[in-house]
Amino acid sequence: MLTGKVALVTGAGRGIGRGIALKLAEYGADVIVNYNGSEEKAKEVVCEIEKMGRKAIAVQCTVADYEACGKMIDDMIKEFGHIDILVNNAGITRDNLVVKMTETDFDEVIQTNLKGTFNTIKHMYRPFIKQRSGRIINLSSVSGILGNAGQANYAASKAGVIGLTKSVARELASRNITVNAVAPGYIDTDMTQAMTDSAREAVLSQIPLKRAGTPEDIAETVAFLASDKAGYITGQVLSVDGGMAI
Ligand code: NDP
Numbered sequence: 001m002l003t004g005k006v007a008l009v010t011g012a013g014r015g016i017g018r019g020i021a022l023k024l025a026e027y028g029a030d031v032i033v034n035y036n037g038s039e040e041k042a043k044e045v046v047c048e049i050e051k052m053g054r055k056a057i058a059v060q061c062t063v064a065d066y067e068a069c070g071k072m073i074d075d076m077i078k079e080f081g082h083i084d085i086l087v088n089n090a091g092i093t094r095d096n097l098v099v100k101m102t103e104t105d106f107d108e109v110i111q112t113n114l115k116g117t118f119n120t121i122k123h124m125y126r127p128f129i130k131q132r133s134g135r136i137i138n139l140s141s142v143s144g145i146l147g148n149a150g151q152a153n154y155a156a157s158k159a160g161v162i163g164l165t166k167s168v169a170r171e172l173a174s175r176n177i178t179v180n181a182v183a184p185g186y187i188d189t190d191m192t193q194a195m196t197d198s199a200r201e202a203v204l205s206q207i208p209l210k211r212a213g214t215p216e217d218i219a220e221t222v223a224f225l226a227s228d229k230a231g232y233i234t235g236q237v238l239s240v241d242g243g244m245a246i
Helices: 015-026 039-051 066-080 103-131 142-146 152-175 197-204 215-226
Strands: 006-009 030-035 056-060 085-088 134-139 177-184 237-240
Touching: 006 015, 006 066, 015 030, 015 039, 015 085, 015 215, 030 039, 030 066, 039 056, 056 066, 066 103, 085 103, 085 215, 103 134, 103 152, 134 152, 134 215, 142 152, 142 177, 142 237, 152 177, 177 215, 215 237
Parallel strands: 006 030, 006 085, 030 056, 085 134, 134 177, 177 237
Antiparallel strands: none
8 A cells, every 4th residue: 555655754663653653664665763762662663664574764853853854854865765655743742731831831842743743844845846746644633623621732732733734735735745634532652641540531431432542543544644545635634533522
């Protein structure tokens, strides 16, 4: 389904990003495994992808740094020849009620989740336009759709990702480039492990399908959006949340 394609997945050393990187490789893509702090884990993902017979490289870069994103993308295009699929998965939380939230909590989340998504998209604009093809898939969140008490910074960043996705989709549609967002609900990863047991139970009780999602659930959706099968889908936000946002 993705043979001959090269994918850049941000934050691919662990969690949902890891699941996406492995799934894209399983469907035939070569994968650029971006990480920020998790070097060892990113290298393990590279090993797993190589075992599938695909090419992979781990590359350190914080998506919050505009210049660093530009360098990563230039270097990787030199290394792989082209990038066909950009998955903006890197994300952080700094949860607190606004009354206790610091300015730094707000700024850091926006800088990584929203500006980081802009940074990679901006640097892929020219290569994608030159190729007259490309797929961009951005990770939003159910919090960006519904809002969530204690996550004003995070929900704002993820709602921002939706606006960014739809705007860029309009800008790039005439160049045969599709841009979509995936909005996960509650997925079992390090991010959600940080919640207290009672908070987790409260969230689980709100999921119509009565279970937490897995990185695999998200990865399959991303792989579909990255494939030729999704060639007529752009500017959409696909909720993969067990029905949370119904
Ligand atoms: P995790 O906390 O498990 O992992 C976060 C990932 O983001 C890590 O790979 C981390 O890399 C990477 N990352 C964080 N900051 C940066 C940065 N500045 N530059 C590059 N990479 C960075 O999160 P999840 O896997 O759960 O989440 C993945 C995405 O899905 C996020 O965008 C999140 O907001 C979204 N999401 C998750 C949900 C969930 O329930 N888990 C629900 C809705 C959305 P490293 O370890 O190398 O620092």
